[in-house]
Amino acid sequence: MEMERVQTIASVCAANGAMPPEFIRSEHEQPGITTYRGPAPEIPVIDLAGADQDQLTIAVAEASREWGIFQLLNHGIPGEVIRELQRVGMEFFELPQEEKEKYAMVPGSGSLEGYGTKLQKELEGKKAWVDFFFHYVSPPSRVNHAIWPKKPADYRQVNEHYGKHLACLVDRMLMALSRGLGLGDNVLKEALGGDGLEQLLKINYYPPCPRPDLALGVVAHTDMSAITILVPNHVPGLQVFRDEHWIDVNYVPDAVIVHIGDQIEILSNGIYKSALHRTTVNKEKVRMSWPVFCSPPGEMVIGPLQQLVGDESPPKYKAKKYKDYAYCKLNKLPQ
Ligand SMILES: O=C(O)CCC(=O)C(=O)O
Numbered sequence: 001m002e003m004e005r006v007q008t009i010a011s012v013c014a015a016n017g018a019m020p021p022e023f024i025r026s027e028h029e030q031p032g033i034t035t036y037r038g039p040a041p042e043i044p045v046i047d048l049a050g051a052d053q054d055q056l057t058i059a060v061a062e063a064s065r066e067w068g069i070f071q072l073l074n075h076g077i078p079g080e081v082i083r084e085l086q087r088v089g090m091e092f093f094e095l096p097q098e099e100k101e102k103y104a105m106v107p108g109s110g111s112l113e114g115y116g117t118k119l120q121k122e123l124e125g126k127k128a129w130v131d132f133f134f135h136y137v138s139p140p141s142r143v144n145h146a147i148w149p150k151k152p153a154d155y156r157q158v159n160e161h162y163g164k165h166l167a168c169l170v171d172r173m174l175m176a177l178s179r180g181l182g183l184g185d186n187v188l189k190e191a192l193g194g195d196g197l198e199q200l201l202k203i204n205y206y207p208p209c210p211r212p213d214l215a216l217g218v219v220a221h222t223d224m225s226a227i228t229i230l231v232p233n234h235v236p237g238l239q240v241f242r243d244e245h246w247i248d249v250n251y252v253p254d255a256v257i258v259h260i261g262d263q264i265e266i267l268s269n270g271i272y273k274s275a276l277h278r279t280t281v282n283k284e285k286v287r288m289s290w291p292v293f294c295s296p297p298g299e300m301v302i303g304p305l306q307q308l309v310g311d312e313s314p315p316k317y318k319a320k321k322y323k324d325y326a327y328c329k330l331n332k333l334p335q
């Protein structure tokens with residue numbers, strides 16, 4: 001069965017100006033109605049330049065307790081490496097449709113990887129205004145280069161380069177988060193499988209949309225990962241649910257966005273929060289984003305860290321294998 005890509009639908013819409021009804025959200029989801037218009041607080045922006053380990057720990061831990069999402073400046077990933085990541089991803093999505101379809105995900109194959117249009121069944125059967133590409137970046141045993149785009153020719157080299165820089169940043173974040181819980185530097189990382197931690201890259205491609213007030217890109221969710229590091233392009237669209245309002249995340253040039261995912265919320269027994277977020281789309285511009293979901297191996301059992309539970313703080317979450325957690329989340333079953 002030929003899958004209709006949002007990118008293809010969008011090019012038809014651009015010609016005739018019409019909005020396909022299957023993308024029109026009910027009112028309680030429409031961004032035109034539900035986006036907060038008042039003076040909204042900005043999500044924390046943490047500048048790592050000149051910050052010593054203690055300052056970093058305090059800032060990261062506070063942002064993760066209060067928000068579960070923050071932006072990072074001077075994060076150590078060179079600007080050139082990020083621009084290259086963006087360039088090769090953009091060039092892939094600009095390839096002819098038949099070329100992209102060579103990488104199409106096979107629904108029901110058990111593999112998450114490849115080019116696709118919709119992963120989750122959504123409430124009310126509405127469609128999400130986004131196409132995407134998924135592939136693992138690390139560890140080497142998880143990486144299947146056969147599914148990585150072969151065009152542009154330097155896609156692989158650029159993404160491997162980015163992955164190496166990213167791994168350093170993830171290590172720094174996990175260390176700060178671990179210290180922020182009063183634990184040893186390596187406790188969180190070890191609980192997530194150490195160097196077995198898996199990095200899954202997703203490229204989101206949100207084409208221009210005739211009625212961005214009515215549609216959503218990615219619907220409201222928390223990431224099931226441990227931590228997600230996201231590179232956006234310059235088009236805003238990410239929103240976070242805060243104090244009962246959907247608020248826009250500003251575009252901060254050169255920043256990367258860090259999401260606390262469900263697994264760190266669980267390990268921290270709820271001290272750190274996995275932020276509820278969604279994305280809106282744009283009338284004229286293509287929005288893109290490059291989240292890397294960092295997750296434990298599927299066999300790893302994740303539950304509240306024993307150092308954090310006691311008589312006064314009973315466990316708030318069940319311990320279970322990450323693959324079972326993921327199965328329940330993807331199939332909308334109770335955890
Ligand atoms: O595009 C974004 O900024 C966020 C995308 C997202 O939340 C996701 O793919 O999980």
Ligand SMILES: [Fe+2]
Pocket residue numbers: 221222223277
């Ligand atoms: Fe997300």
